[in-house]
Amino acid sequence: MTTTTETTRSAVHRAILPIPITTARALIIIGGALTAASAFLSWTWTSAFPGDLTVDGYPGGLQWLTFAAGVLTAVFGLAGHGIRGLRRLNPAGSSSAELLLAVGGLAVTWFTLGAISVELGGLVNLTVGGWIAGIAALVPVAGALGLPIEGEPGSATSRGSALWRHIKNHPSIKPTRPLPAYAEILIIAAVLAVGLGLFTYGIDTGYGELFVGFLITVVFGAWALYSAGLTDQLSAITARHRSVTAIGAFAAAAAFPFTQSSDQYTSIGVNVLIFATVALGLNIVVGLAGLLDLGYVAFLGVGAYTAALVSGAATSSLHIVFPWWAAALTGAVASMVFGLLIGAPTLRLRGDYLAIVTLGFGEIFRIAVSNFDGVTGPNVTGGPNGIPNIPDISVFGIDLGKSHSLGGFTLGRFSNYFLLMLLFTAIVVLVFTRASDSRIGRAWIAIREDETAALAMGINGFRFKLLAFALGAGLAGLAGMVQAHMAFSVVPDPYQFAGSVPPNSAFLLAAVVLGGMGTVSGPLVGAALLYLIPAKLQFLNDYQLLAFGVALILLMRFRPEGLIASRRRQLEFHEAEQPILQTTEEAGLTKAKA
Structure with missing residues (x-):
């Protein structure tokens, strides 16, 4: 049943976007760069929309979120392409991470363009830069959809063993090594600094549209990091340095009033x-x-x-x-x-x-x-x-x-x-x-x-x-x-x-x-x-609790164990997946013996 479903998905996937993997990677990298560059164009004629998106050469308001999403998409595209020094960004070799970042950039860009049209009274309020941004955000999504699905021939996960053999046979290409303790502590400090920056940015958003765009970017970004396996690696690092993590977390929190x-x-x-x-x-x-x-x-x-x-x-x-x-x-x-x-x-x-x-x-x-x-x-x-x-x-x-x-x-x-x-x-x-x-x-x-x-x-x-x-x-x-x-x-x-x-x-x-x-x-x-979220969504008035409830339903559907779950609860909620993983491993061992 599972094999038939995956085969059908792969066939439909190739029928929709039958493009080579190299071309798909190029579209992700180029499209991410174009999306980031479009943030430096003016998107509307008037400064009546919050954030003043009328300036050429400098992002403003929601354009900063589009810029961030575009840069992350291009960087992860380069990591998937095998650029030295960037392979650690996607240890799971997941094409889903690139797709999620591309969709996040598309979502925040089109949300901004839609908000401009609704609040100012029509698409006529968009400039040429706005149209360029909307089209540029589509390019990395098209490229990410052209990548193979995890598990099908040619995907990153199926190429794992072949890639390892290629690395062993070519001494010039070395696998990633465990980081020294001081480097892991620096990573913890950097993550806490980024967390403080994100919290400060989110709490300082002066209008509802900016906060919604911020939520869109953060949700897709966090989802992409989880798909890439970075959150699992970070959990392992923090587990090895619990005292440093705890002290650093409270130091970052204490720094908030000074921001x-x-x-x-x-x-x-x-x-x-x-x-x-x-x-x-x-x-x-x-x-x-x-x-x-x-x-x-x-x-x-x-x-x-x-x-x-x-x-x-x-x-x-x-x-x-x-x-x-x-x-x-x-x-x-x-x-x-x-x-x-x-x-x-x-x-x-x-x-x-x-x-x-x-x-x-x-x-x-x-x-x-x-x-x-x-x-x-x-x-x-x-x-x-x-x-x-x-x-x-x-x-x-x-x-x-x-x-x-x-x-x-x-x-x-x-x-x-x-x-x-x-x-x-x-x-x-x-x-x-x-x-x-x-x-x-x-x-x-x-x-x-x-x-x-x-x-x-x-x-x-x-x-x-x-x-x-x-x-x-x-x-x-x-x-x-x-x-x-x-x-x-x-x-x-x-x-x-x-x-x-x-x-x-x-x-x-x-x-x-x-x-x-x-x-x-x-x-x-x-x-x-x-x-x-409720404090920042007051502009929704009577629809505030409705939007909040829908968000909770979606989260409980896709993440029932919670945002930061213990290992025990993850195994409890995903118990049905364990026999499938065991069967796959047993099948691999049987095939190797044969």
């Missing part, structure tokens, strides 16, 4: 960190212990309200003032106590029953804090009005609410809170990694995989599940303290199961599943995307 000239977008950054930290705490409950918690955002609310009550707010019913670190510990302990109180009577339930109970707890918390207003209940939380006028945090005499200068850079209020929240994120990451690698973490994983078998092996399931529930709640309480001070007030509305603005329980759970359950970086990346 901003104002606090306009730093506020998004600190909210992303809060959302990501809470998602990582939920990952202990869902990703490691396998407990479906639909009311987890309530623990964030417990930490926020507790910190507001003990931080000297004018409307606080307790009228006490704790130092910032004591307020943080108080919020974390209060959330942990609530986790124990809720988990003790409910964690003997499993599956859907546990999910329903946690969903009920989340709603009970929101309704309770709304009623503790002194009218329908005791005056504790201020009811629907919440607790306003929460003072800023003072760390060692430094008021985080005021701007400060450091090394010639001015750090505003949100930059200060970003760095404080980054400290809490580092603590949460440390707790998560130490817990997951310990005996407790192995017990959680055993319960997640099969609780009955874990109980039979002597694991106290209830005790370990209660520990996961309490620890996850305590980590959420830490983030709640920063959120309360940064927002100046705490109100009950955000702490619900679902809503248009994160964080809420549905978005937190989606961040864990989307990023990759059971990993450290997965929920951080997933939370960053889930917060950043």
Whole structure:
């Protein structure tokens, strides 16, 4: 069945574009260069379209994305052509990488031309440069479609053994060697620098069209790198240098406020960190212990309200003032106590029953804090009005609410809170990694995989599940303290199961599943995307959640294990592919023996 399908695909493929491989490679290289060069032409007559695409000789706005896509397409075309020094860019020998980059360049170029036509009122607003860009973006796609499909005769994967024999017989052509340790560390530093640049560019996009084009380019670029095998190589390198990677990642994150000239977008950054930290705490409950918690955002609310009550707010019913670190510990302990109180009577339930109970707890918390207003209940939380006028945090005499200068850079209020929240994120990451690698973490994983078998092996399931529930709640309480001070007030509305603005329980759970359950970086990346995308797609108005939902459906269809998945989950979701691979290997061995 599989062989017949591949043969049919190959026949159709050759019938559509029957061109030689050499010609196809030339089209990819030349087409990528032409696509990049077209970004230096004017695409419209008027500067009314954002980015001012009327200038010849210099890209602007969305043209920079077309330029980047064209350059990457040409470079990968040269790598596929066998240019010395570029073979490492496509270790898998995949023609799909070149096709994805070419399609990404075509998509962002035609999206820009379409946006110009729609917003300015027709194709008449395109100049000759715009038409040249649209046609040039087609050339590398045509070339990439002319390459053989992986697995058919003449493709890169089928030529692997022949290429290796050719290398061995020609000493002038040497296979790629393992890199020394210092080179791998430099690669990690370069990747982190590129990641910081991409995040900064994405968060600084000033209009919706630029952000959509940025998403298109990043999605196709990341997909191409995955197809080329570069992401697997990077994972292996980071696994060999975990400490360097962790330190470098936090150093890159700490450098983000210094890339901003104002606090306009730093506020998004600190909210992303809060959302990501809470998602990582939920990952202990869902990703490691396998407990479906639909009311987890309530623990964030417990930490926020507790910190507001003990931080000297004018409307606080307790009228006490704790130092910032004591307020943080108080919020974390209060959330942990609530986790124990809720988990003790409910964690003997499993599956859907546990999910329903946690969903009920989340709603009970929101309704309770709304009623503790002194009218329908005791005056504790201020009811629907919440607790306003929460003072800023003072760390060692430094008021985080005021701007400060450091090394010639001015750090505003949100930059200060970003760095404080980054400290809490580092603590949460440390707790998560130490817990997951310990005996407790192995017990959680055993319960997640099969609780009955874990109980039979002597694991106290209830005790370990209660520990996961309490620890996850305590980590959420830490983030709640920063959120309360940064927002100046705490109100009950955000702490619900679902809503248009994160964080809420549905978005937190989606961040864990989307990023990759059971990993450290997965929920951080997933939370960053889930917060950043809605914040930047506000121009879609009523269609914002529709577009967001479609994107999630597509991602879960093509990447069900998450963006950054553990090896275990990759094998679970692609278990059906393993027998095919084994059969192919066995067939090769049988043929060799014959």
